Amino acid sequence: MTEPTTDSSPAAWSADDAVTHLYSGHYATLVRLATMLLRDQGSAEEVVQDAYVALHQRWKRLKEPDRALAYLRTSVVNGARSQLRRRSVAARHLPQPPAAVDSAETSALAAEQRHQLLAALDRLPDRQREVLLLRYYLDLSEADIANTLRISRGAVKTHSSRGLAALRTTWRQS
Amino acid sequence: MNDSTETALREALQERGDSISPAPSLPRILHRAARTTAPRRRWLPVGVAALAAAGLATGAVLVFGPSAPDDAADVPAAQSSEPSGETVTVAPGSVVPMALHYVRRDASGLLVSGEFEVASSGDVGVDAVQALIEGDPGAAFLNGWAGLNRDPEADPVRVESVTVTDELVTVDFNRFLGVTCGPGDRCVDPPADSTLQQLVHTLQSTLRTDAPVLLTVAGSPATEAFGEPLDGPVAADPAVAPGIRVLAPEQGASVSSPVVVAGESTSFEGNVQWEARRGDEVVDAGFTTGGSMGELAPFEVSIQLPPGDYTIALWEDNAAGGAEGLARRLSPVYVDVTVE
Numbered sequence: 307m308t309e310p311t312t313d314s315s316p317a318a319w320s321a322d323d324a325v326t327h328l329y330s331g332h333y334a335t336l337v338r339l340a341t342m343l344l345r346d347q348g349s350a351e352e353v354v355q356d357a358y359v360a361l362h363q364r365w366k367r368l369k370e371p372d373r374a375l376a377y378l379r380t381s382v383v384n385g386a387r388s389q390l391r392r393r394s395v396a397a398r399h400l401p402q403p404p405a406a407v408d409s410a411e412t413s414a415l416a417a418e419q420r421h422q423l424l425a426a427l428d429r430l431p432d433r434q435r436e437v438l439l440l441r442y443y444l445d446l447s448e449a450d451i452a453n454t455l456r457i458s459r460g461a462v463k464t465h466s467s468r469g470l471a472a473l474r475t476t477w478r479q480s
Numbered sequence: 481m482n483d484s485t486e487t488a489l490r491e492a493l494q495e496r497g498d499s500i501s502p503a504p505s506l507p508r509i510l511h512r513a514a515r516t517t518a519p520r521r522r523w524l525p526v527g528v529a530a531l532a533a534a535g536l537a538t539g540a541v542l543v544f545g546p547s548a549p550d551d552a553a554d555v556p557a558a559q560s561s562e563p564s565g566e567t568v569t570v571a572p573g574s575v576v577p578m579a580l581h582y583v584r585r586d587a588s589g590l591l592v593s594g595e596f597e598v599a600s601s602g603d604v605g606v607d608a609v610q611a612l613i614e615g616d617p618g619a620a621f622l623n624g625w626a627g628l629n630r631d632p633e634a635d636p637v638r639v640e641s642v643t644v645t646d647e648l649v650t651v652d653f654n655r656f657l658g659v660t661c662g663p664g665d666r667c668v669d670p671p672a673d674s675t676l677q678q679l680v681h682t683l684q685s686t687l688r689t690d691a692p693v694l695l696t697v698a699g700s701p702a703t704e705a706f707g708e709p710l711d712g713p714v715a716a717d718p719a720v721a722p723g724i725r726v727l728a729p730e731q732g733a734s735v736s737s738p739v740v741v742a743g744e745s746t747s748f749e750g751n752v753q754w755e756a757r758r759g760d761e762v763v764d765a766g767f768t769t770g771g772s773m774g775e776l777a778p779f780e781v782s783i784q785l786p787p788g789d790y791t792i793a794l795w796e797d798n799a800a801g802g803a804e805g806l807a808r809r810l811s812p813v814y815v816d817v818t819v820e
Contacts, residue, residue: 329505329509337500387717420488427489442489456712
């Protein structure tokens with residue numbers, strides 16, 4: 307395994323250093339994001355690993371190494387989309403979302419409400435789901451979401467408000 | 481505005497995320513990265529010789545334009561008003577086999593491709609895009625590019641240039657790419673994303689690259705195409721690609737004999753044809769079996785070849801009953817290798 311150099315400037319990192327730094331800081335979060343996008347952890351880990359391998363290959367040509375995390379996020383979302391499309395082509399249906407795991411600390415009622423909320427999230431159109439996950443799981447700004455998904459900020463607002471409106475209906479009913 | 485739904489969603493996602501524990505994977509990532517950092521070449525001289533041999537022309541010459549500076553290869557920063565990179569050219573009049581990609585009518589978004597022999601203007605990239613614009617896939621498939629010049633009164637859409645670097649293919653058009661089927665028109669066009677995938681897959685196959693494609697109009701990045709906003713280069717979606725994909729060897733690889741060609745495919749009754757060409761000679765040919773009925777399954781071919789430069793082509797025979805009328809060879813893929 308390669309140890310990162312002590313130089314903290316991304317521009318000075320080798321490709322191995324970059325991947326190692328970005329792995330320790332973000333791999334788990336990206337796998338969790340991809341798992342929620344794909345509803346399947348095994349596929350999610352493959353998609354995220356592919357993104358890191360691709361980053362390694364392109365590292366020397368990245369003009370803005372500081373934006374490597376943004377590159378990874380976009381790669382992961384694109385990889386997840388491809389997986390979903392492949393699945394829909396092959397199986398014509400998506401697997402059922404996993405059942406929510408109740409937390410021991412939460413009441414049964416709160417757990418059920420969250421389960422319903424996440425189930426409603428899983429039923430949203432893919433783009434709305436992507437926007438809400440990036441906003442409420444990764445806490446990305448509107449501009450960063452637009453950059454990650456390669457859509458306009460106006461489109462981010464539209465997808466976000468439509469998705470939230472659908473979730474509010476579920477939330478109020480629960 | 482932060483309301484109770486947003487708070488609940490944030491907490492629920494955090495909880496779900498915390499329940500997911502990724503396995504340690506850094507050694508695997510670094511190992512995979514080390515295996516895939518071999519330099520890639522897009523075209524070998526033999527590629528052109530074989531292309532010419534497969535058609536009618538002889539004496540095709542591969543000429544690269546000036547190389548792009550390294551920093552021009554950076555995708556996010558590719559906002560230059562001047563096309564940068566190489567132009568892939570052959571002798572004008574050479575007949576070049578190309579995999580032109582069209583869209584199925586079944587709303588699946590899947591592409592179908594056929595091998596067409598295109599008489600080159602000399603610029604292979606421009607030829608590929610122009611062939612799409614002028615292409616007629618018959619009644620069974622859709623071609624979003626064919627409709628661009630449907631209006632005889634409008635200024636025809638032309639492709640001005642196609643340049644390629646390791647990181648980016650840039651296609652420059654003379655004018656805005658508008659919506660082609662208006663309300664009440666008796667025509668059907670595929671969705672914008674499928675139309676763009678037609679272009680990306682056709683160019684990547686023709687130029688032997690996996691770089692994303694940036695559309696520009698008169699030198700400036702296009703912000704809209706076919707009625708949808710366009711925000712940067714368009715990457716290939718492998719999930720919509722036609723039925724044959726080669727995973728090894730890599731394009732331009734130097735390999736030893738026997739050459740093991742491995743990939744995944746889905747085709748009529750699983751049949752995949754292949755041939756190895758050296759110059760104007762088909763050195764070896766045969767068939768193998770992959771998946772069928774839309775299910776991808778792995779295939780592998782082992783080919784004994786003497787040292788030299790080869791183009792290995794794989795395809796599905798249309799005679800087997802696939803896309804009627806499109807082309808004799810369906811889903812063609814090409815990989816150029818040097819056998820050491």
